[in-house]
Amino acid sequence: MSVPFGEPLHHGAMDAAVDLAAHSVAFPRRWWYPVARSSELGRKPLAVTLMGTPLAVFRGADGTPGVVLDRCSHRNYPLSLGRVTDEGLLQCGYHGWSFDQGGSCRFVPGLLETRTQSTWHVAAHAAVEQDGFVWAWGEPGAEPTRAPFALPVVAGRGAGETVFRIDLDSTLRAASENALDVPHTAYLHRGLFRGRRRNRITAIRRPVTDGIEVQYLGEPVGMGPLRLGEASGRTFDHWDRFLLPSVAQIEYAVQGWFRVVNTIVQLPLSPFRTRAWFVVRFSSPLPGPLVGTVVKLQGRRILGQDAEALARQTERSLQLGGERYASTELDLLGTAIWRLLRSAERAEQPDGEDLPLASVSERRVVFEA
Ligand code: FES
Ligand SMILES: [Fe+2]
Numbered sequence: 001m002s003v004p005f006g007e008p009l010h011h012g013a014m015d016a017a018v019d020l021a022a023h024s025v026a027f028p029r030r031w032w033y034p035v036a037r038s039s040e041l042g043r044k045p046l047a048v049t050l051m052g053t054p055l056a057v058f059r060g061a062d063g064t065p066g067v068v069l070d071r072c073s074h075r076n077y078p079l080s081l082g083r084v085t086d087e088g089l090l091q092c093g094y095h096g097w098s099f100d101q102g103g104s105c106r107f108v109p110g111l112l113e114t115r116t117q118s119t120w121h122v123a124a125h126a127a128v129e130q131d132g133f134v135w136a137w138g139e140p141g142a143e144p145t146r147a148p149f150a151l152p153v154v155a156g157r158g159a160g161e162t163v164f165r166i167d168l169d170s171t172l173r174a175a176s177e178n179a180l181d182v183p184h185t186a187y188l189h190r191g192l193f194r195g196r197r198r199n200r201i202t203a204i205r206r207p208v209t210d211g212i213e214v215q216y217l218g219e220p221v222g223m224g225p226l227r228l229g230e231a232s233g234r235t236f237d238h239w240d241r242f243l244l245p246s247v248a249q250i251e252y253a254v255q256g257w258f259r260v261v262n263t264i265v266q267l268p269l270s271p272f273r274t275r276a277w278f279v280v281r282f283s284s285p286l287p288g289p290l291v292g293t294v295v296k297l298q299g300r301r302i303l304g305q306d307a308e309a310l311a312r313q314t315e316r317s318l319q320l321g322g323e324r325y326a327s328t329e330l331d332l333l334g335t336a337i338w339r340l341l342r343s344a345e346r347a348e349q350p351d352g353e354d355l356p357l358a359s360v361s362e363r364r365v366v367f368e369a
Helices: 172-180 228-232 288-319 334-347
Strands: 032-037 046-050 053-059 065-069 105-107 127-130 133-137 160-168 200-208 211-217 237-243 247-254 258-270 273-283 363-368
Touching: 032 046, 032 053, 032 258, 046 258, 053 133, 065 127, 065 133, 160 288, 172 237, 172 247, 172 258, 172 273, 172 288, 172 334, 211 334, 237 334, 273 288
Parallel strands: none
Antiparallel strands: 032 133, 046 053, 053 065, 127 133, 160 273, 200 211, 200 363, 211 237, 237 247, 247 258, 258 273
16 A cells, blocks of 8 residues: 555554553653744744644744744634734634734733733743744743754755655654664665665764764765766765754765755654654755756655655554564664653753763674665
């Protein structure tokens, strides 16, 4: 069965009682999460969820974003179904109560005098716009303690960018592991990535700030059946990274020829549903728009296969009451991603002081791919 691109397979997965402790579900709150692309947020408010919590995203009068709990304090109506007033307030579509970006109720239609009460407020998340995304701080009513993830700049000849989005039936952990997993490409994406000849590759895994990185050495330059490197002896510079709380990044380059960085910016919509934006930035001798089109077409094809695999993986884990993993040294990132996510969640103390994150060990693996 094929999965319609980005369509949820099982809306009802969370209706049944699910033991979240049996699944890799962690939600570190003191981090920035992408809630929308800048380009999709216009005059109309948007509805998203962050780990199951409904949020309304809108732009204030000055154009800066606001993110509030998507529930009117008056009668629980979703604020995202309302509109943004000329004053930049988010106005409820039911009785017109109007809220600012801080969640304060600034206007109640019909009241003879202007007044407000703290019980009329809605919870608000700090929000910023950066690198073409609107980011919300995971903890409502809190002051951010760091900056959002900065997307890399890829400059030079033929520089360009293409972005596509998919919603996956998957935990953030499984989606991140899938994005960065090398061994599956020869099977799930047979023929699309790697050639028939297998090559010996060295992977070096090491910790980086707020994350983990794997560097691959000895990968011949090529794509699918195109194996340029085998004749020329040229190899890719290739890194895969996971950066808390929800960024996966794949970087490929050949010195003096091209560089492509695919940054996967993820929003955990709910425990088993993850929205992923693929921001592919590149420079090469070819015209940027052409490369962008090819990357998008090929990327969506590959992603369709990943989406189906992830949905099946999630479905089976839910059906059997939890996840279970057997791993080898080739599974370089899955466990490390989970350790990072869980340690970030556990590091958050009620008093606001955070504990240090778990450290990830360095590892060197030689394998065939
Ligand atoms: S429910 Fe929002 S104004 Fe009444
Ligand atoms: Fe894949």
